[in-house]
Amino acid sequence: MITLKNISKVYKTKSTQFEAVQPTSITIQQGEIFGIIGFSGAGKSTLLRMINLIEPPTSGEVWFDEVELTDLKLKQLQQKRHEIGMIFQHFNLLLNKTVYGNIEFALKAAGVPKSERAERIHHILKVVELSDKVHHYPAQLSGGQKQRVAIARALVLNPKVLLCDEPTSALDPQTTENILEFLKSINEKLGVTLVIVTHEMEVVNTLCHRVAVMEKGAIQEELTLAQSPTATTSIGKLLIEYREKENRHKQYDIRLGGVIHV
Amino acid sequence: MFDNIIMLLPEIKESIAQTFMMVAISLSAAVLFGTSLGVYVFLTEKGSIRPNAVANRFLNYTINLVRSFPFIILLVVLIPFTRLVAGTTVGPLAASVPLSIAAIPYFARLVEQALKEVPHGTIEAAIALGAPKRYIIKEVLLNEARSGIILALTVTTISFISYSAMAGMVGGGGIGDLAIRYGYYRFQTDVMIFMVLLLVIIVQVVQFIGNLLAKKLDRRHI
Numbered sequence: 001m002i003t004l005k006n007i008s009k010v011y012k013t014k015s016t017q018f019e020a021v022q023p024t025s026i027t028i029q030q031g032e033i034f035g036i037i038g039f040s041g042a043g044k045s046t047l048l049r050m051i052n053l054i055e056p057p058t059s060g061e062v063w064f065d066e067v068e069l070t071d072l073k074l075k076q077l078q079q080k081r082h083e084i085g086m087i088f089q090h091f092n093l094l095l096n097k098t099v100y101g102n103i104e105f106a107l108k109a110a111g112v113p114k115s116e117r118a119e120r121i122h123h124i125l126k127v128v129e130l131s132d133k134v135h136h137y138p139a140q141l142s143g144g145q146k147q148r149v150a151i152a153r154a155l156v157l158n159p160k161v162l163l164c165d166e167p168t169s170a171l172d173p174q175t176t177e178n179i180l181e182f183l184k185s186i187n188e189k190l191g192v193t194l195v196i197v198t199h200e201m202e203v204v205n206t207l208c209h210r211v212a213v214m215e216k217g218a219i220q221e222e223l224t225l226a227q228s229p230t231a232t233t234s235i236g237k238l239l240i241e242y243r244e245k246e247n248r249h250k251q252y253d254i255r256l257g258g259v260i261h262v
Numbered sequence: 263m264f265d266n267i268i269m270l271l272p273e274i275k276e277s278i279a280q281t282f283m284m285v286a287i288s289l290s291a292a293v294l295f296g297t298s299l300g301v302y303v304f305l306t307e308k309g310s311i312r313p314n315a316v317a318n319r320f321l322n323y324t325i326n327l328v329r330s331f332p333f334i335i336l337l338v339v340l341i342p343f344t345r346l347v348a349g350t351t352v353g354p355l356a357a358s359v360p361l362s363i364a365a366i367p368y369f370a371r372l373v374e375q376a377l378k379e380v381p382h383g384t385i386e387a388a389i390a391l392g393a394p395k396r397y398i399i400k401e402v403l404l405n406e407a408r409s410g411i412i413l414a415l416t417v418t419t420i421s422f423i424s425y426s427a428m429a430g431m432v433g434g435g436g437i438g439d440l441a442i443r444y445g446y447y448r449f450q451t452d453v454m455i456f457m458v459l460l461l462v463i464i465v466q467v468v469q470f471i472g473n474l475l476a477k478k479l480d481r482r483h484i
Contacts (some may be wrong), residue, residue, distance in 0.1 A: 054390050081392030092387035095482040096405050109393035119481055137481040163390075227294070 001029040001193055002051060002161065002179045022218040023060060030160075033187055035192040035208035037235060040199065041261035043217040048160030048163055048197045052084045053077060065160070082110045085154030085192075091146040098168035099125070099149050100134050106153045120156055128152045128182070138222040148182070155186065158249050160187065164196040168203060172233045201242040211239070266450045273440060274457070280435035282355040284426040285419060290360035292369035292418055297411075298365060299325070300373025303400055308445065311398065334428050336360055341432075354428055357434025363427060369418045376410030377403050409480040416472025420465050428463040437461055 021043040028034045036044045049055035051062060051104040053069055062069040087256045093102050103121045112120070122181060125131045128148040138146055147167060154162055164183065164247045168176040184207055186192050196203060204211050209226065213236045221236055223229045267274070299321065305311055306318035331339070337360045344359040345351050380403055388402045404411065427438020437457055445454020 052390055054386055078392040078394060081390060084390075086387070086390040088383060088387060090381075090383055092381070092383040092407060094384060094402060094409060096479070097401075097481075105388070105393070105397070106391050108401070109388065109391045109397055137483060139484045150387075157391070 001065060002026075002028040002046075002195070003061075003063040004051070005061040005063065007047070007050055007057045007062065009050060009055065010058045011200070014076045019217050021050070021057075022216075024219055026212060026219065026222075028161075028193065028195060029186070030193055031191055032186075032209045033196065033207050034117075035204045036195070036197045036214055037199065037201075037204055037211055037239065038214035039235070042214040044197045044214045045165055047214065048165055051161075051163055051195065052086060054086075082142035082157045083159050084161050084163060085157065085159035085168050086163040087147065087154055087165065089169045091138070091143075091150045091170075092154075092199045093146060093149055095138050098135050098137055099130060099141075099152075102138070102149055103153050103156050106156050109156050117146055124152045124156045127155065130182060142175070142176055143171045146172065147175075147179055151179075151182070151186070155190070155192075158191065161195065164194060164198075166198055167196065168200065169198070175204075176202070181209060201239055204239060205243050205246055213239075264452065266453050267456050269367070270440075270444060270453060273444075274437075274460075277435055277437050277440040277457075278460075279344055280439075281423060281426055283354050283435045284358050284429060284436060286433060287355075287358035287447060288361035288422050288426075289366040289419060292422075293415070293445070296366040296369030297404075299370035301377065301403065303370065304377040304403070304425050305373045305395075305399075311389065311395070325371055329369045329371065330366065331359075331364075333364055333425050337428065337432060344432075349444055352402035352433035354434045354436065356431070357426070357429030357432050357436075361422060361429060365418060365422055366423065368421065369414065371409055372417060373407075373413035376407040376414050379410055380406045406482075409476040409482075412476040414473060416469060416476075418467050419472075423461065423464060423468070437464075 004024060004026050006023040006025055008019070008023045011018045011020055024047065036047060038044045044053055050057045051064075054061065054107060057070065060070070064084065069077060072080065100121055103124060104117055107117045107120060122131065122134075125134055128151055130145060130148055130152065133141060133145060137155065138149065141149065167183070168179050171179060172203065180203060183194060183196075184198060187194050194207070196207060197205060210222060210224050212222045213231075213233045215218065215233065215235070220233045221231065223231060223236060223239070225243065229240070232242050237239065303318060303321050303325070306314040306321070308315065308318070328336070340360040341351050344356050344417075347359050352355050353448060383396065385402055388398045403427060412465045424438065426434065426436045427442065429436060430439025430442060437460055441454050441457035444450045445457060
């Protein structure tokens with residue numbers, strides 16, 4: 001579904017140059033939840049942002065659904081971007097517009113006629129369970145609610161992919177859990193492919209089918225979590241360890257729950 | 263005590279009308295052309311959404327150039343142009359030409375500054391949605407910066423009420439000009455004080471309305 005071929009990003013100033021992403025290739029399958037994990041400055045956000053070309057790559061190709069995005073004219077790229085939703089750590093909502101206005105902006109951007117907009121907005125607000133906040137401004141919402149508005153804004157265009165740039169890093173643990181469950185259900189019920197950049201083990205463990213570990217601008221390893229892989233990088237090892245511990249906890253909780261029930 | 267003022271009442275009324283006319287014309291020019299100029303400078307900046315170093319540098323130099331002129335000199339320099347546009351070089355209509363020329367880059371710079379306050383992430387989110395440029399300008403840039411732009415317009419209005427006093431040089435008239443001609447040159451101190459008081463009130467009112475409107479339009483905080 002998404003293929004990055006030898007994609008790289010180099011930031012140049014007059015005297016120095018910094019390779020944020022070394023030539024990297026990955027393929028993301030339709031319907032999967034693909035994680036990119038790494039420390040800050042590893043280049044994971046840059047890599048994600050090159051998928052929809054809001055960060056133009058220095059070299060390499062981006063393919064989406066058999067179309068080379070890096071080869072498109074701006075107008076065609078804008079069309080394709082309607083199929084690639086994106087959410088951010090700091091939500092990036094329009095603060096002078098209501099919840100309704102924010103979602104309507106996405107529909108306007110995609111050229112959806114006015115007659116269809118209201119129905120689609122109300123429908124998607126039901127999906128994210130924010131129907132009662134339709135006329136609120138973002139400043140009147142909690143962090144979790146803002147992120148759900150951002151998700152609604154992305155989903156209202158029925159994208160095939162949702163790019164998530166640290167979607168829960170600005171949220172408290174409970175809200176994080178709520179948003180992660182929600183993202184999972186989007187993937188399962190609507191079949192939306194998710195690409196998630198994060199530095200939180202919990203996010204990867206709860207959601208991801210596959211994860212790429214990124215360090216110093218390069219993908220060090222790719223792990224398929226269901227296959228109990230062996231990791232070689234320190235982050236990968238931490239992740240596996242975390243996963244085993246969480247799974248043990250889960251079993252323990254279930255057992256405990258059973259005892260209480262009896 | 264108020265003899266001078268009472269005698270001058272017709273002139274005072276006329277001067278108020280002249281000030282309003284000059285300010286209205288130059289502000290209209292500022293809003294109409296200055297806004298687009300400010301937006302364009304913002305868009306063409308390095309790292310913005312339509313970077314164009316050549317256009318950006320040219321426009322920046324031009325804005326700085328016009329803004330460097332002491333207004334009274336700009337007024338004189340522009341006399342041939344004023345004659346071309348207004349058909350005359352005297353009167354409030356003629357004075358509105360150099361006022362407009364000065365107001366456009368003045369407002370453009372303030373608009374550009376207001377747009378810089380829009381968080382980059384918000385613009386990025388709009389780009390990620392595949393929004394065409396015109397929507398990003400209208401619904402993201404101008405809408406998110408609307409309070410700042412209203413305040414910019416307020417500052418511009420007040421500056422140009424003050425600038426319009428110098429338009430007296432070319433017979434533009436106006437409140438400030440009356441204060442200078444009668445109050446200063448003819449030593450009618452009461453007239454001068456009255457006219458200055460009038461300006462103080464107008465400026466206070468303009469600023470009050472500007473602040474109120476900016477606050478009302480700002481939804482970024484609760």
